[in-house]
Amino acid sequence: MAQLTTLARPYAKAVFDAAKEQNAVDQWDQALAFAGLVAADQEVANILANPGLSEQRKAELFADCFEEPLPEALRNFLLILAENKRLALLPEVATLFSLYRADLERTVKLAVNTAFELSADEQQKLIKALSEKLERKVELETAVDQSLIGGVVVRTGDLVIDASVRGKLARMAKALGS
Known part of the structure; x- marks a missing residue:
């Protein structure tokens, strides 16, 4: 590839x-x-x-x-x-x-996985926060992944923002195992 x-x-x-x-x-x-x-x-x-x-x-x-x-x-x-x-x-x-x-257009498409369906208001807040962080116009593609337990996982290209409960538990387990 x-x-x-x-x-x-x-x-x-x-x-x-x-x-x-x-x-x-x-x-x-x-x-x-x-x-x-x-x-x-x-x-x-x-x-x-x-x-x-x-x-x-x-x-x-x-x-x-x-x-x-x-x-x-x-x-x-x-x-x-x-x-x-x-x-x-x-x-x-x-x-x-x-x-x-x-x-060129300063846009980015983000894949967002959440534990529960996001409301339109929650999506707008997420778009606003990510637009400010990435300094780009953001387009969301959302999907529900109940295995996350809570929170969100945002992906675009090489960037992954894991703010899920599952991710936090995995990082905590890794830290305790070290």
Whole structure:
């Protein structure tokens, strides 16, 4: 996975910079998200791995998966990926592009696990507190995990904030065992 991300990074950065110059970050994000989903499909992955097809033909078949004709810039990007035998990197390119966009817009999506369902008021308070702490606009994806006993666990990328009772008990047990 890390190797795929390393390979995808220059493509994602280049297409992000181009999209930013064209003021088309949203359109590119949507198109790449769809392209990433298509490339992740097992049948499509098998086609992309077929050595009997030319890279040009793979790019054409891939472009045919879209309902509407592709903008010239996206078609060219797919051709570049195909020529370099990198179409399979599209899921990683799409993920990195979304991260670059979030950084540009100063937003962050957080996965929040709680022991009990949060009310709308509690969610707003949590969004406000996390927005201030992270200095970004926060979007929450909440889930209930009763094994937490109480509190919350917040995750985004490498950041984990464990304010759950289960987490506190685990840290206490570790401290007592030392």
